[in-house]
Amino acid sequence: MSEPRTGRRHLLLGASALGLGALAAPPVLGQARPFAGQTLNGAAFQSTFFEYLRAFFPEFEERTGAKLNFNTQAFPVYNQRTDLELSTRGSALDVINVTFIYSGRWIGAGWLTNLSEFVNDRNRTDPAWDAADFVSGAQSAMQDARGNTYGFAWEAGAMLMAASRADLIDQAGKAMPTTFDELIAACDAVQGKENMSAFVADQLHHWNWIPYLMGHGGKVFRDPPGNLTPELATPQAIRAAGWYAELLSKYGPSGVLSFSDDQAMRTQIAGRANFRTQAITWLVPLAKHADSTVKNTVRYALMPAGPQGNFPGSNSHGLGIPVGSRRKELAWEFIKWALSKEMLNRIVETRGYPSVCRRSVITGEAFKQAMTLNGQDVASLYLQVLELGGRSGYMKYRTVPVFPQVGDTINRGIARIATRQQDAQASMRQAQQDAIQVLQRAGVTLDAN
Numbered sequence: 001m002s003e004p005r006t007g008r009r010h011l012l013l014g015a016s017a018l019g020l021g022a023l024a025a026p027p028v029l030g031q032a033r034p035f036a037g038q039t040l041n042g043a044a045f046q047s048t049f050f051e052y053l054r055a056f057f058p059e060f061e062e063r064t065g066a067k068l069n070f071n072t073q074a075f076p077v078y079n080q081r082t083d084l085e086l087s088t089r090g091s092a093l094d095v096i097n098v099t100f101i102y103s104g105r106w107i108g109a110g111w112l113t114n115l116s117e118f119v120n121d122r123n124r125t126d127p128a129w130d131a132a133d134f135v136s137g138a139q140s141a142m143q144d145a146r147g148n149t150y151g152f153a154w155e156a157g158a159m160l161m162a163a164s165r166a167d168l169i170d171q172a173g174k175a176m177p178t179t180f181d182e183l184i185a186a187c188d189a190v191q192g193k194e195n196m197s198a199f200v201a202d203q204l205h206h207w208n209w210i211p212y213l214m215g216h217g218g219k220v221f222r223d224p225p226g227n228l229t230p231e232l233a234t235p236q237a238i239r240a241a242g243w244y245a246e247l248l249s250k251y252g253p254s255g256v257l258s259f260s261d262d263q264a265m266r267t268q269i270a271g272r273a274n275f276r277t278q279a280i281t282w283l284v285p286l287a288k289h290a291d292s293t294v295k296n297t298v299r300y301a302l303m304p305a306g307p308q309g310n311f312p313g314s315n316s317h318g319l320g321i322p323v324g325s326r327r328k329e330l331a332w333e334f335i336k337w338a339l340s341k342e343m344l345n346r347i348v349e350t351r352g353y354p355s356v357c358r359r360s361v362i363t364g365e366a367f368k369q370a371m372t373l374n375g376q377d378v379a380s381l382y383l384q385v386l387e388l389g390g391r392s393g394y395m396k397y398r399t400v401p402v403f404p405q406v407g408d409t410i411n412r413g414i415a416r417i418a419t420r421q422q423d424a425q426a427s428m429r430q431a432q433q434d435a436i437q438v439l440q441r442a443g444v445t446l447d448a449n
Contacts (some may be wrong), residue, residue: 033065035330042070042334044097045078047317048281049154052351053338060337066330070095086111089324095331096322098151100315103141104225105401112150113321118332119149129336130360137386138316138357141399145225151318152339153357157279158385159211159303159313160378164268164276164286166299168193176301180215180243183275183304187251190274198251200273202264205414206407208277209244210397211313215306216240220397220406222447228400228439229447232413233425233432242424245417257418269294277303279313280382284354287373300378302385311394312385316357354382402442409434 044050050072057068073081079099085092086106098106106112118124119131134153142151163169163176172189175182187198201208210220218236222229231237248256253273256264265282267273269292276283286298303312319338321331337343344361347353352370361367362383371379397403413431416422422430439446 033063035327035333036065038065038327038330039067039069040094040327040330040334041092042068042095042331043078043082043093044070044072045075045099045317046072047155048351049347049353049355052347052353053343056343056346060334063337064330064333068334086322086324090322091324091326093322094325094327095334096320097154098142098318098320100141100157100317101398101404101407102401103151103318104399104403106320107142107144107150108401111323113323113325113328114148115150115152115321115332115335116148124329124332125336129340133341133358133360135357135359135362135383135386137314137388137395139318140393140395141316142318142320151320152335153316153318154339155281155317155355156357156382156386157281157313157315157355158382159277160280160283160381160385161275161277161301161303162268162283162286163274163299163301164271164294165190165194165196165274165297167297168196168274169299176299177275177304178301179304180212180306184247187247187275191251194271196271197253197256197267197273199247199275200252200256200259200264200267201248201276201278202259202261203257203411203415204261205244206410207313207315209241209410209414211277211303211311212244212306213237213240214311214394215304215308216243217306217308220403220410221400224396225400227447228402228444230406230432230435230439232410232435233429238424238428241414241417241428245414245424248414249418249420257415266291277312279315279355280378281355284371284373284378288352296374298374300373300376300381302381310388312388314385314388314395315398357386359383402439402444405438405442406435409438 061068079102082096083102098112138153138156142153143149168190169186174186174189177183177186191198216236216239218234218240219231222231253267261282264276265285268276269286269289271293286292287295303310319335321328325331341358341360344356344358345364345366348356348361348370349366354371356362356367362379368379409431413427416427417424436446
């Protein structure tokens with residue numbers, strides 16, 4: 001059901017404001033509080049990161065003299081409301097989450113403040129804050145074509161593979177798969193063992209399927225961001241769609257096509273499904289969640305590669321400043337504080353947060369300890385994925401302004417194949433036509449063929 005159009009007042013009222021329950025650090029005697037009396041209005045979608053950060057909010061208030069009014073909403077609600085607010089260039093928000101799939105739209109439309117100007121001004125930013133410490137794969141979505149930065153990443157979703165019952169794989173004489181063919185062979189070997197499904201995924205096919213599409217040599221768009229002609233009905237795309245739909249329908253648990261992220265995760269931690277390829281945030285709980293029954297059997301690996309290579313999904317969300325904000329200096333102080341090396345290390349040390357984007361934190365001892373899962377160094381796998389996405393730029397497809405609408409056509413296309421409503425060729429040809437209509441309505445120029 002679509003959300004009603006909501007005015008900017010609702011961005012600040014009625015959402016779940018992050019609490020300020022922790023004790024503040026004592027002020028330094030004689031220290032000026034340059035933003036005393038001001039209120040910083042912020043918004044983001046609900047995430048464990050902001051839940052962890054809220055314990056430290058009083059420290060920021062004590063240090064600056066400002067008050068924090070930081071609200072979080074459900075992911076689709078936040079994106080809809082913030083997109084509307086930004087489009088008016090309003091002043092209701094001072095610091096926001098820059099959502100990965102909207103970053104191209106928000107940056108391209110000029111709705112976000114160029115943070116490079118703040119970083120390069122030594123009066124505003126101590127060089128020791130070290131903007132270059134953010135991993136390139138996480139930052140690429142936060143920059144325009146000229147290299148200007150409009151956000152700094154607080155979360156990176158690096159796609160890995162996790163097997164909840166690696167012991168069953170061992171018993172079958174198989175190893176963690178490194179190729180698509182090996183994944184199918186491993187699924188065949190463990191399917192039904194101890195009443196377990198071999199594979200599980202959630203219903204966001206336009207995220208989960210794309211690495212398999214690219215591994216088969218396919219693309220979403222012809223050459224993003226310049227040429228957005230869709231490529232959903234090529235032989236490679238049709239083959240990849242059929243392959244992935246069979247992976248779900250043959251090896252997935254009952255109801256898998258309607259699973260949310262949380263449902264897929266809980267199926268794994270309950271020992272009812274084995275393999276999953278997904279962002280690290282959803283895989284770490286297999287080793288750490290209090291309810292997990294697979295803590296001693298989980299194993300991690302890189303995403304398997306297809307005939308044309310390995311393309312694990314990597315995305316990122318960042319903190320940015322709306323161009324209409326009247327408190328840009330205060331907003332930048334908040335971003336520097338929240339994403340400093342010191343703060344991120346504290347969150348890793350106290351809460352084991354797995355999705356940080358600073359190289360110095362990822363390679364640090366605290367993160368390595370937090371990400372040593374069932375005796376395995378998962379931190380190094382995480383960093384490999386972030387660097388791979390940053391070097392090759394294959395995730396550009398996901399940050400073009402029209403991707404959310406095209407992604408919906410992909411979701412429907414995969415679902416039609418997996419439910420046997422259409423074969424792969426017919427379904428992907430329909431997805432191609434649907435995508436063309438979406439793009440033409442958005443005024444995108446497409447190739448004639």
